Structure formats: C-alpha cells, structure tokens
Amino acid sequence: MAQQNGMVERRGAGLWLTHVGLLVGIAFIFFPIWLAFVASTVEQQEIVRPPMPLLPGDQFFSNYARALTSGVNAPVSTMLLNSMIMAIGISLGKIAISLLSAFAIVYFRFPARRLFFWLIFLTLMLPVEVRIVPTYEVIANFGMLNSYQGLILPLIASATATFLFRQFFMTVPDELAEAARVDGAGPMRFFFDILLPMSRTNIAALFVILFIYGWNQYLWPLLITTDPEMNTIVMGIKQMFPSGDDTADWPVIMATSILAMVPPVLVVVGMQRLFIRGLVDSEK
Amino acid sequence: MEKRVKFKGLWLPILLVLPQFLITAIFFFYPAGQAIWQSLFIPDPFGLSMQWVGLGNFEFLLADRYYRASFLTTAVFSILVTVVSMGVALYLAVLADRLVKGSGTYRTLLIWPYAVAPAVAGVLWLFMFNTRVGVVTWYLGLLGYDWNHVLNEGEAMGLVVVASAWGRISYNFLFFLAGLQAIPRSVIEAAAIDGAHFWTRFRTIVFPLLSPTTFFLLVVNIIYSFFETFGVIHTITSGGPQQATTILVYKVYADGFVGQDLGSSAAQSVILLAIVSLLTVIQFKYIERRVHY
Numbered sequence: 001m002a003q004q005n006g007m008v009e010r011r012g013a014g015l016w017l018t019h020v021g022l023l024v025g026i027a028f029i030f031f032p033i034w035l036a037f038v039a040s041t042v043e044q045q046e047i048v049r050p051p052m053p054l055l056p057g058d059q060f061f062s063n064y065a066r067a068l069t070s071g072v073n074a075p076v077s078t079m080l081l082n083s084m085i086m087a088i089g090i091s092l093g094k095i096a097i098s099l100l101s102a103f104a105i106v107y108f109r110f111p112a113r114r115l116f117f118w119l120i121f122l123t124l125m126l127p128v129e130v131r132i133v134p135t136y137e138v139i140a141n142f143g144m145l146n147s148y149q150g151l152i153l154p155l156i157a158s159a160t161a162t163f164l165f166r167q168f169f170m171t172v173p174d175e176l177a178e179a180a181r182v183d184g185a186g187p188m189r190f191f192f193d194i195l196l197p198m199s200r201t202n203i204a205a206l207f208v209i210l211f212i213y214g215w216n217q218y219l220w221p222l223l224i225t226t227d228p229e230m231n232t233i234v235m236g237i238k239q240m241f242p243s244g245d246d247t248a249d250w251p252v253i254m255a256t257s258i259l260a261m262v263p264p265v266l267v268v269v270g271m272q273r274l275f276i277r278g279l280v281d282s283e284k
Numbered sequence: 285m286e287k288r289v290k291f292k293g294l295w296l297p298i299l300l301v302l303p304q305f306l307i308t309a310i311f312f313f314y315p316a317g318q319a320i321w322q323s324l325f326i327p328d329p330f331g332l333s334m335q336w337v338g339l340g341n342f343e344f345l346l347a348d349r350y351y352r353a354s355f356l357t358t359a360v361f362s363i364l365v366t367v368v369s370m371g372v373a374l375y376l377a378v379l380a381d382r383l384v385k386g387s388g389t390y391r392t393l394l395i396w397p398y399a400v401a402p403a404v405a406g407v408l409w410l411f412m413f414n415t416r417v418g419v420v421t422w423y424l425g426l427l428g429y430d431w432n433h434v435l436n437e438g439e440a441m442g443l444v445v446v447a448s449a450w451g452r453i454s455y456n457f458l459f460f461l462a463g464l465q466a467i468p469r470s471v472i473e474a475a476a477i478d479g480a481h482f483w484t485r486f487r488t489i490v491f492p493l494l495s496p497t498t499f500f501l502l503v504v505n506i507i508y509s510f511f512e513t514f515g516v517i518h519t520i521t522s523g524g525p526q527q528a529t530t531i532l533v534y535k536v537y538a539d540g541f542v543g544q545d546l547g548s549s550a551a552q553s554v555i556l557l558a559i560v561s562l563l564t565v566i567q568f569k570y571i572e573r574r575v576h577y
Binding site for chain 2: 015018019021022025026028029032033035036039047048050051052054096097098100101103104105106107108109110111113116119120123131132133134135136137138153154156157158159162170174177181186187188190212215216218219222223234235237238247250253254257260261264265267268269272275276279280
C-alpha cells in the first residue's frame with residue numbers, strides 16, 4: 001500500500017530532500033569538530049601556512065603524546081585527572097547530600113522543615129556566576145584556592161537535586177514506608193533497603209547531567225586555580241594560548257580540545273536514554 | 285502534598301539535612317548576602333576600610349555609559365543566540381519528525397554537541413575564524429572578504445553568537461522533537477485530508493500546539509545565554525573589541541577580578557540576581573499552570 005507510511009510523511013523526492021536537509025544540519029554541527037580533529041593530526045607548519053588541509057595527517061600519535069605528557073603549561077593528563085575528580089566529586093557530592101536532605105524533608109516532621117524547604121527553593125535561582133567575588137573570598141579564607149574542595153564545594157551548594165528527589169519520593173507509595181515500619185525497620189534501614197534501590201534510575205540520570213555540568217565548568221576553575229597543576233582541561237585550553245604575538249601551538253591545543261570533549265561526549269552518547277531522562281527531569 | 289506515613293525522631297532528620305545545610309549556608313547564602321552587603325559600600329584604594337554609600341554604586345552604574353551599553357549588548361546577544369539556536373533546532377526537528385525510520389539515528393548524531401563545553405566551542409570557532417590561520421577566514425579572503433573579528437565589532441558579535449548557539453542546538457532539538465512527536469498524528473492527518481499543505485499545517489496546527497515547548501525553551505535559552513556563555517566570550521573576544529561583546533556576566537568578572545572594583549561588581553551581581561529571579565519566577569509560574577511538554 002502506497003499510504004503505508006501515513007499520509008503526512010515524505011516519500012520519494014520529498015523524503016530525499018528531508019534527508020539532505022538533515023545532513024546539511026549535521027555537517028554544520030560536525031564541521032568545527034572535524035576541523036579540530038584534522039588540526040590535531042597535522043604539523044604546525046601545515047596550519048600556520050593557510051589554508052590548512054581538510055583531511056587528517058599522520059601526526060596523530062606524536063601530537064596527542066606531546067599534549068598528554070607535556071602540554072603547554074601542565075601535562076594534559078594532569079588536567080584530565082583534575083577534571084575527572086571535579087566532575088565526579090560534584091556529581092556524587094551533590095547526589096549524596098540531596099538524597100539525605102530530601103529524605104528528611106519528605107519522611108520526617110521537624111521544626112524548621114518548611115523554612116528549610118524554602119531556603120532550598122531560593123538556591124534554584126542563583127547560578128555561581130552571580131556570586132563569584134564573595135564566594136571567591138570565602139574559598140580564599142578557608143585556604144581552599146588550588147584545591148579539589150575549592151573546586152567542588154561551591155558548585156554543589158545548590159538544591160536542584162534535592163528538589164528532584166523530593167518530587168520523586170512523593171510518588172513512592174506510602175504503603176512501603178508503612179510496611180517497613182510494621183516490620184520494625186528503622187528509618188535508615190528503609191532508606192538504604194527500599195528508597196535507595198527505587199531511586200536508582202533517577203540517580204543515574206542525574207549523575208549523567210551533573211557529570212557534564214561539572215566537567216564543563218569554566219569560570220570557577222579559572223578563578224581559583226592559579227597553579228597550572230590544578231587546572232581543569234576545559235579552562236586549561238585557553239591558558240595554552242600565548243599572550244602577545246607568539247604563534248599558538250595549534251596541533252597541541254586542538255588535541256587538547258578533542259581530549260576535553262571525549263569523556264562528556266562518551267557519557268552522553270553511551271547513556272543516551274538516561275541523559276534525555278535526566279535532562280527532562282532536571283528542567284521540570 | 286504531604287506523606288501520610290512519617291518516621292519519628294528529631295535529631296535524625298536534623299542530622300540528615302545538616303550536610304546540605306552547612307554547604308549551602310557557607311558557599312551560597314553567605315556569599316549571596318555578602319554580594320548584597322558589599323554593593324552598598326565602596327572599599328578604599330588599599331582595601332583597608334569600607335565606606336557606606338547606600339545605593340551610590342547602583343546610581344553610579346546606571347549612569348555609567350559602559351554599563352548601559354553592556355545591558356544593550358546582553359539583550360542583543362541573548363536574543364540572537366536564542367533565535368539562531370532555536371530556529372536551527374526547530375528546522376532540524378521538523379525534518380526529523382517527518383521521517384518514519386531513522387529519526388533515532390539523527391537524534392544520536394545531533395545530541396552529542398550538548399556535551400561540548402561552551403569554552404571548548406569557543407576555541408573551535410576561534411580556530412576556524414582566526415585572523416591568521418583560520419580556514420574560514422582564508423576562504424572568505426579568497427572571496428574578497430576581509431574577516432577580522434579582533435577589530436570589527438559586528439563580526440565579533442556574530443562569531444560569539446554563532447559559537448554560543450552552535451552548542452545549544454542539540455538541547456533545543458531534543459525538546460522540539462519530543463514536542464513534535466507528542467502532537468497526535470490524527471490531528472495532522474485530518475488537516476491533510478482537508479487539503480492543508482505542509483506549510484499551512486505547520487503554521488495553523490503544529491506551531492500553536494508546540495507553543496508550550498517553545499515558551500519553555502525561550503526562557504531556558506535566555507538564561508543560558510546570560511550565564512553559561514561566559515566561556516565562549518572569554519575564549520573568543522574577552523569582551524572586545526571596545527567592549528562590543530561585554531555581556532553583563534562578563535562585566536561582573538572583568539570589573540570584580542580584573543578591575544578590582546568590588547563595590548561596583550557586587551552591585552552588578554545584585555542586578556543580575558534580580559534579573560535571574562524574575563526569569564525563574566516566570567518559568568515557575570508557567571510550570572505551575574501544568575503545561576505539558
């Protein structure tokens with residue numbers, strides 16, 4: 001039957017045009033990344049005498065090895081490690097403290113509960129960019145400049161995740177808590193044996209979103225890591241550009257850019273379902 | 285909404301909220317309070333004492349030509365980023381929605397730039413348009429166009445807009461595609477039977493039914509272009525040339541950390557804070573109305 005695909009979908013020439021339109025869009029999105037990849041596989045000479053080639057060269061291993069082991073200011077492998085610690089620290093830290101406080105808010109009656117809830121709500125509004133100067137002073141006073149705590153703590157001081165877990169806990173049937181109580185299980189037993197396993201998918205989805213959020217931070221690491229050994233990879237790239245008129249080491253810079261993209265891209269593509277779920281959840 | 289079943293205890297729940305409470309108090313409420321407090325003072329040049337100026341910092345800011353220019357720059361920048369990224373995303377989503385097979389593959393191909401940090405996107409676009417080695421610059425030169433975003437304000441703005449919008453297309457695409465796929469096929473087919481062609485259907489049925497998604501994305505994208513584009517601006521133009529790309533967030537950083545003008549920077553933070561709160565209220569009010577997307 002000719003109408004098998006429904007009557008509003010494209011067939012024949014129209015179908016091809018649709019594919020072409022999509023491919024043009026994909027080409028537009030891929031082109032900058034392709035160019036960066038090509039630049040990371042050729043020699044500096046081929047870049048500084050434009051136009052640079054549009055197909056990869058044979059310097060892949062030497063450029064990436066040079067970036068990973070020596071870089072420009074600090075080896076990129078060090079920066080990758082810093083980014084990894086920061087991203088995982090932010091994700092796990094935020095998930096842990098949010099799970100605990102959401103549990104308290106939903107399953108207990110305690111005096112300042114309502115107040116606490118509103119304090120949480122307030123934090124949903126203010127991104128770190130707005131309060132950078134005073135937050136910097138706090139970190140400096142604690143002696144946390146150039147430290148992992150300094151990189152992580154201010155970025156988990158927001159309650160988006162608490163809000164999310166609260167919404168989820170509200171949908172958990174009351175019978176479960178009741179049954180747990182009848183069976184003589186204490187609140188923490190209920191939390192670890194029932195609530196936590198039930199929240200697995202939510203936790204994983206949130207982890208994906210927070211990991212990317214943490215990995216891609218720029219302004220905060222820029223302010224508090226003056227020591228190149230503590231730079232994260234995303235903010236370290238800009239530091240690789242020489243000041244003044246010197247020519248940038250493009251192959252190494254572009255290799256670093258590619259390396260900076262690989263972990264979060266793998267997370268998004270590999271965990272697509274969780275990623276989309278996390279995205280929709282965290283915007284609700 | 286309340287749970288029927290509650291556990292007993294007073295110290296346990298307090299212990300449970302304590303970690304979050306402490307971290308939020310120290311790293312959120314205290315600095316936010318400090319920002320408001322500092323905005324009412326001017327520190328002396330040696331940083332030894334603070335002088336109370338009331339709303340002086342705000343008056344000074346609002347009279348400042350550069351600050352007002354930065355407002356305008358931010359407005360132009362965020363509107364352009366929002367329109368470009370949403371426009372391209374909607375176009376791609378409409379195409380992908382027309383496919384019976386393969387829209388999943390296209391989705392996979394289109395979503396991953398979401399993972400590219402704004403600062404990295406900035407470096408990629410800077411490389412293409414670099415005045416000395418950029419490929420695009422070179423080919424534009426062949427066509428007789430002399431690209432120089434380091435000197436030309438319009439070109440600088442264009443470049444930061446495209447670089448910021450580029451990384452945002454995936455996000456908007458995902459939400460638009462989900463929105464489109466939620467529209468009942470039968471409605472569209474009924475219109476097709478009545479003889480409405482694609483463009484008519486899109487204008488009179490699809491777009492109106494998509495409006496909750498569009499509105500939601502509008503707010504989210506404006507917030508994105510206000511704050512998360514700092515990395516793009518810092519890597520490509522550093523706010524230049526002649527502050528042509530100094531958006532408000534960049535100015536808080538430039539005045540506070542580079543210029544060391546703490547009072548003014550704090551006052552700017554407070555103004556930004558007011559703007560975000562307003563946007564967030566709009567967003568929440570809209571979600572309160574239980575519009576589904």
